[in-house]
Amino acid sequence: MSERTVLLIEDETNLRVTLTEVLESHGYRVCSVATGEEGVEAASKKPFDIVVSDLRLPGISGIDVIRAVKSISSYTEGIVITGYATVETAVEAMRVGAFTYLQKPFTQEELCITLEKAFEHQSLKTENAFLKTEMSKGRRVESIVGLSPEIHRVREIIARIADSDSTVLLLGESGTGKELAAKALHYGSARSARPFVPINCAAIPEDLLESELFGYEKGAFTGAGATKIGRFEAANEGTVFLDEIGDMSPALQVKILRVLQEKEFERVGGRRSIKVDVRIIAATNQDLERAVDEKRFRGDLYYRLNVIPLRLPSLRERREDIQVLLRHFMDKVAGRKKKSLRGLSPEAVRLLEAYDWPGNVRELENLVERLVVLKEPDTLITPKDLPDRIRKRAREQHRSEEYIATMPEGIDFNAAVDNYERDLILDAMAKVKGVKKKAAEYLGINRTTLIEKMKRKGLLGPNEEHEETVRS
Ligand SMILES: Nc1ncnc2c1ncn2[C@@H]1O[C@H](COP(=O)(O)OP(=O)(O)OP(=O)(O)O)[C@@H](O)[C@H]1O
Numbered sequence: 001m002s003e004r005t006v007l008l009i010e011d012e013t014n015l016r017v018t019l020t021e022v023l024e025s026h027g028y029r030v031c032s033v034a035t036g037e038e039g040v041e042a043a044s045k046k047p048f049d050i051v052v053s054d055l056r057l058p059g060i061s062g063i064d065v066i067r068a069v070k071s072i073s074s075y076t077e078g079i080v081i082t083g084y085a086t087v088e089t090a091v092e093a094m095r096v097g098a099f100t101y102l103q104k105p106f107t108q109e110e111l112c113i114t115l116e117k118a119f120e121h122q123s124l125k126t127e128n129a130f131l132k133t134e135m136s137k138g139r140r141v142e143s144i145v146g147l148s149p150e151i152h153r154v155r156e157i158i159a160r161i162a163d164s165d166s167t168v169l170l171l172g173e174s175g176t177g178k179e180l181a182a183k184a185l186h187y188g189s190a191r192s193a194r195p196f197v198p199i200n201c202a203a204i205p206e207d208l209l210e211s212e213l214f215g216y217e218k219g220a221f222t223g224a225g226a227t228k229i230g231r232f233e234a235a236n237e238g239t240v241f242l243d244e245i246g247d248m249s250p251a252l253q254v255k256i257l258r259v260l261q262e263k264e265f266e267r268v269g270g271r272r273s274i275k276v277d278v279r280i281i282a283a284t285n286q287d288l289e290r291a292v293d294e295k296r297f298r299g300d301l302y303y304r305l306n307v308i309p310l311r312l313p314s315l316r317e318r319r320e321d322i323q324v325l326l327r328h329f330m331d332k333v334a335g336r337k338k339k340s341l342r343g344l345s346p347e348a349v350r351l352l353e354a355y356d357w358p359g360n361v362r363e364l365e366n367l368v369e370r371l372v373v374l375k376e377p378d379t380l381i382t383p384k385d386l387p388d389r390i391r392k393r394a395r396e397q398h399r400s401e402e403y404i405a406t407m408p409e410g411i412d413f414n415a416a417v418d419n420y421e422r423d424l425i426l427d428a429m430a431k432v433k434g435v436k437k438k439a440a441e442y443l444g445i446n447r448t449t450l451i452e453k454m455k456r457k458g459l460l461g462p463n464e465e466h467e468e469t470v471r472s
């Protein structure tokens with residue numbers, strides 16, 4: 001076990017010397033000072049495990065010391081020493097975060113037992129936080145679904161860098177999972193029990209910037225009825241997620257740069273500077289280097305944020321994940337809506353895998369949600385359930401791929417004609433919004449011929465098929 005550290009603050013010299021000796025003889029490493037000011041300074045240089053402070057001190061009081069020390073590190077446990085007359089104040093000290101108090105006079109043994117208890121309490125807290133982290137670790141990195149080598153790599157990097165305090169810059173198109181990755185980083189770190197605070201840099205109105213980010217003091221402006229802390233302060237000991245940084249206004253860029261550089265700020269209307277300990281994760285779907293070249297984004301801010309860049313691949317770069325994600329979201333939505341579908345027909349999967357997914361995983365997730373809501377329970381999703389854009393684009397691409405693939409052995413004439421027919425039908429159906437009579441007219445064939453062909457090609461759902469049989 002590493003050495004246990006105690007900060008002792010006691011203005012009475014004799015008592016200070018005696019207590020220091022007692023504690024050192026019990027194996028603690030002790031730093032002892034005579035005033036609260038010195039104590040807070042020592043604690044801000046390097047946090048102690050335990051702070052033992054007299055309540056009545058010449059300058060700032062023991063209560064202020066405890067409050068300051070706890071805000072520097074909530075991990076530190078505080079014990080206040082109090083005379084008979086000040087027991088009520090000692091209770092007040094516990095309200096601001098002291099673990100307990102010791103009433104004078106006390107024996108060496110009482111002192112040591114109290115310290116032991118504080119240490120025990122501390123290690124339980126740490127263990128708890130550790131277990132929480134472990135649990136969320138499993139949950140969070142696993143929440144990034146996919147079997148492709150690209151997504152494996154993303155999960156691996158996240159696991160490796162989560163627990164470092166380094167700034168991470170997440171890059172990738174819209175809907176590729178940047179926010180999901182940011183959460184995985186936070187919940188995989190020692191900060192997981194502390195807040196994850198997202199700031200959407202594109203969405204904060206200019207006039208609210210400062211008060212949103214840094215808070216304000218009571219009376220700072222009309223309407224500031226009470227002191228309010230800002231996002232950076234709320235995130236203390238946790239993670240700030242700066243989302244959409246490519247869309248930051250120049251004013252916001254300046255403010256953010258300053259906090260990143262100095263790690264402190266003032267509330268609006270306040271003079272005291274507030275120190276925060278936050279880890280920064282930033283995300284954008286823009287080409288930041290270009291933005292820097294074009295002077296839309298500050299170079300100094302870019303270099304501060306671009307410490308560990310991590311790119312989330314688009315869905316079309318890892319088509320093998322499409323089917324896994326479909327399954328994942330079908331299960332998820334089914335659970336939420338208490339309604340499940342039978343799955344997807346092979347043709348539907350083929351179309352979805354060939355589609356380019358400009359909206360990436362979010363587009364896929366929304367599509368699944370729509371399908372589950374609109375389809376009857378326990379039915380199969382077939383190509384006709386899919387939106388036009390998916391059938392169309394996929395078809396164009398598929399046609400040329402298929403043609404090239406069949407070149408060396410020659411072309412299977414029947415299969416090619418069959419495919420071509422199917423495409424014509426799907427196009428026509430899309431054009432007329434699924435009204436078969438109109439599609440038949442458009443194609444210049446009989447309605448019954450069209451239905452026959454659709455039946456053969458599996459383009460009719462089971463219910464439709466039944467309906468059509470009854471009608472004809
Ligand atoms: N690999 C994945 N596994 C499971 N779900 C994912 C995956 N990637 C993204 N998602 C889900 O897709 C949706 C969009 O992801 P997210 O919000 O993280 O994207 P983003 O990159 O932040 O997008 P934007 O740039 O538009 O803000 C979310 O519901 C998210 O949970």
Ligand SMILES: [Mg+2]
Pocket residue numbers: 178179243
């Ligand atoms: Mg996002």
